[in-house]
Amino acid sequence: MFSENEPKRVLQFSLGLLVFQAIFAVLLYMGVVKIQKEIQTEQQQKRMEAEIAQLKEYSDYLDKNEDELRNFKHDYQDILNGLRISAEEGNIKAVVQQLAKYTDSQVDDKSLRKYQDVNHIHIDELKSIAITKLAKLYNEQFPYSFGCNVEIYRIPQSVNILDIVRIIGITFNNAIEESRKFSDKSNAKVDAMYYQEDGNFEFKIRNKIVNDTKLSTNILSKEGYSTKKNHAGIGLANIKRIESKYEECMLINYGIEDGWFTFDLEIMPDNENMEEE
Structure with missing residues (x-):
């Protein structure tokens, strides 16, 4: 027979077990x-180290190509003087061929285009993301181009730079x-x-796609939609959420x-910033 205290002990044991499970959980x-x-x-540390390495590579790239271009410019005048006689004699075609051959041998055209126009960007965050992604495209050997033909010192304060x-x-x-x-x-x-x-x-980017499917922008930005296999498809959906914060x-x-x-992305100054400027 069970004693009167048996149910009480069972209850205490059960409660103790639940408490133990809760603490364990x-x-x-x-x-x-x-x-x-x-x-x-x-992971953040690795990404930071990778970005620092790419920024150092960019700095080294500038130093290296600045020296190369300076030496190339220094020698070019002598080369032109040396070819002047041939030009005066009417052998223009030979002069052009010699100049082209020398230029190709002295200047790594692909290397010079790697970070083309990045030097015009004077906002660290915008420059850093451009360098990081251009380096990735270059290293994976995809054809690409980047342009920034104006000096960018500031952008509208109406949008958080990190969202951009x-x-x-x-x-x-x-x-x-x-x-x-x-x-x-x-x-x-x-x-x-x-x-x-x-x-x-303004920021614009375009890329070739494998299948020219006719998809609406609503489908492209839908949560979970992706043309990539085993991909979550949240990129454009995240962009849409960011855009919703800055409708004006x-x-x-x-x-x-x-x-x-x-x-295409365009950021416009808000009315207050426009008045201040």
């Missing part, structure tokens, strides 16, 4: 969170992922540019046409 959760944070910190960087990063990543689908890398192509006029800041000063257009995916 909390400790387990805290442990998982700690591990996730450590993993994220490690995030949008630029997402679109570059999408372009790189799509380029990887081409069996022949030479068939891929990515074109991007920064531009500024009347206080506005951010314009975004994108779509697919004639084998290209095109993305």
